Amino acid sequence: MSVNLLKETGPREVFCGLTSIVWLHRRMPDAFFLVVGSRTCAHLIQSAAGVMIFAEPRFGTAILSERDLAGLADAQDELDRVSRELLERRPEIRTLFLVGSCPSEVIKLDLARAAERLNDELRGRVQVVNYSGSGIETTFTQGEDGALSALIPLMPSTDQRQLLMVGTLADAVEDRLIHLFGRIGIDSVCSLPPRQSTELPAVGPGTTVLLTQPYLTTTARLLRDRGARVLTAPFPLGAEGSRSWMEAAAKDFQINAEQVASVLDPLVARAQSALAPHREILNGKRIFLLPESQLELPLARFLQRECGMELVEVGTPYLNREQMAEELALLPEGTTVMEGQHVEKQLDRVRATQPDLVVCGMGLANPLEAEGIATKWSIELVFSPIHGIDQAGELAELFSRPLRRRELIRQALNPPSSAPIDSDPVHA
């Protein structure tokens, strides 16, 4: 491996794992995510999600009070009360996720015990599971890893030969991928998380797992424990990555390469023409990715190989070398890959290198824009349907738009100060 792997510690600027509730609850409309935490946790989720659009969101926070902390109220009893109150109000809920936070972890509130007790009480009417999205243990997307890990024990067993796609996908993207796998010759394809929390896919020795997202380390391990084979492949971002990703599955299902090529070649050709106008804008431009979603490596690979961008620095909050081996191998010689963060030093490097585009969190974007550096929110990449060969153009567009926009308004908003005042606008 030829990339330049570095590590950094210091103050970080990254969401905690609670944030993944924002997309997980949309994927499973019959699930409720109950964070056991503080007002900070409640405020984080509503700020990240723009919650006000919901009449009643399918996530909430059981806010710990001084009484709970002082032991005046038994936290387990209180949790039972709040869960009952919630389920009474939302009878359509089939799965309740109890989500741990920093405060609940620090006071060692045993959510597993609470889940077990509530499961006994509810007798299958609602399944209750728990995981931690706390900021002392998880960043941003790792929350999804925790949530999916919590579901694995509930998955039925099967020996059937099947492909399991793991990681939240937009529904339309999922449908498209299943359709394409069908055309290649893989007919039995299911997804985790499913669209209904009660319709969990089965897993077993006949199961081949393709991760759709790079941040599912624990989930992958637990699926292996259930007998599944987890493939390592580039992630399905961009035409090239998506193709390799599908090919990895096809190979595992022993489908001949010609069959695969006959389906995918036209798609790749079409993706390349969709990419062309964006490549024109992005080619030769320099990009700096700050660590947040763990999507940074596959994105960097796509932007460099398919859009011609130059990688200044590729940050990632955490690097799973094994799962990322193929991605690392596709990065150009000497690429700086930075694991962890010292946000101040990293911003110093941003300023020193003056990249054309920075991928960063929502807190940092406008200050960088104000310094004249175009940005892209990393959270947008987690929300947008970007997976698969067909989406390559759209994915590139997410990066070309900020640059195109700057070009559109640059002149009018920054007139050259040296223009002569008495210039004749008509006859000039």
Place this chain on the structure above:
Amino acid sequence: MQLTLWTYEGPPHVGAMRIAASMEGVHYVLHSPQGDTYADLLFTMIERRDQRPPVTYTTFQARDLGGDTAELVKRHVREAVDRFQPDALLVGESCTAELIQDQAGALANSMGLSMPVVNLELPAYSKKENWGAAETFYQLIRTLLKDQAPAELTHDPKAWQHQGRRPRVNLLGPSLLGFRCRDDVLEIQRLLSMHGIDVGVVAPLGATVADVHRLPEADLNVCLYPEIAESSCAWLERSFGIPFTSTVPIGIGATQDFLVEVHNLLGMTPPSPQAGIRQSRLPWYSESVDSTYLTGKRVFIFGDGTHALAAARICKDELGFEVVGLGTYSREMARPVRAAAKAMGLEALISDDYLEVEAAMAAASPELVLGTQMERHSAKRLGLPCAVISTPMHVQDVPARNSPQMGWEGANVIFDSWVHPLMMGLEEHLIGMFRHDFEFVDGHQSHLGHAGGSGAVAETEVAVSTLKDELVWTADGEAELKKIPFFVRGKVRRNTETFAKSTGRNQIDSETLYDAKAHFSA
């Protein structure tokens, strides 16, 4: 443990951030896990700031907890001080750090730093954002000024008269993530300068540490936002003898009262009400015949204490509305809000549960809602027009144009933004005249669509879903209901159903509709 789906206020350390970010040369070291850095986006996205808030988060992790987190705090304090070289340093803890009890503030205090250090203790499990902002502002002022306090209180707010200068006041309370503070400051500065009064220091918004040291030079403190500045104003009065104002100048009457209060405290002759209030267009716009239709409009008000109180007064005294609901999420302001509600024959709603607020809103059947962004959404669901009067902030509450709430111009802004959702009187009048014309169909809403017409559909659904088991509309009743313009139909439907239930009927025909109409207009 309390189930919370959404909260009006963030945790108290967000309040502290608001103070730090509002000021210049103040840095805040917050002992907290990495996820708490989300709060930056409140400033850079919602308030659209072009700078990061001046906050260093220690971002401790689980693996640090076994080790020396105190050393971690000190390292971050040292780095922050070296890098940002602040004139004053705030040090505090978020909810999680409060539990591990590193006493971050005390640690920083022991480091022998060259700048003043404010040790912030903001109880995260019992207090909220506005309280945190007020406490931080107070602690900062106290730390910076306590050595300057005189042994004996000799302050005379009329001293300017024989010092050959104009009177001078401070404006205290405006902050980032406060409702329209940026524009209110400009408006109040303009208003005071028209009366020959200078503004000394504005704080915290835009203030430096040196400015804070200049606070005692003012004759009078203007407490613009009691939620943020009252405790500081009270301390400055106790320690320096500087009096402070108690009127918040939102609305015509309150602006006039404010001017009278300021003039009296400074020993000046107060301006006459007529000369004053006619500087705003609100009085004439409210008097003009177009506004006749505003008479008795039922208004539901909910917001922070200051803005809810101001709205109630304006609605009742200046726009001729009927206030049918009044409440606040600011527990600190519960007392005055309760008193104001009582004076209007209402019971105040003190709550931070938006669903409870929504239920109270529905029960009051208002024709206009004045609330926070959350009430705007609730009102939309109920098909009611709404204007936003209070935080929590949304990016829409930071408009590019100047849009104050305070002073004469603020009253103009208020007239426009509260009355427009109700639609213009002539138009309502014309619709009444022409509603039987064939062109007048429900689908045709043109520019009136926003006024509640589109919401009427949703409202109908609400009514049906909650009442369908008990009440039946006859075909004749439905036909009569159809004749009523779409934009009031939802309300009529609900009123009629309420009336039918209260009179024990289980069927609604056209007669019931007329009975209900008579009942409600009686």
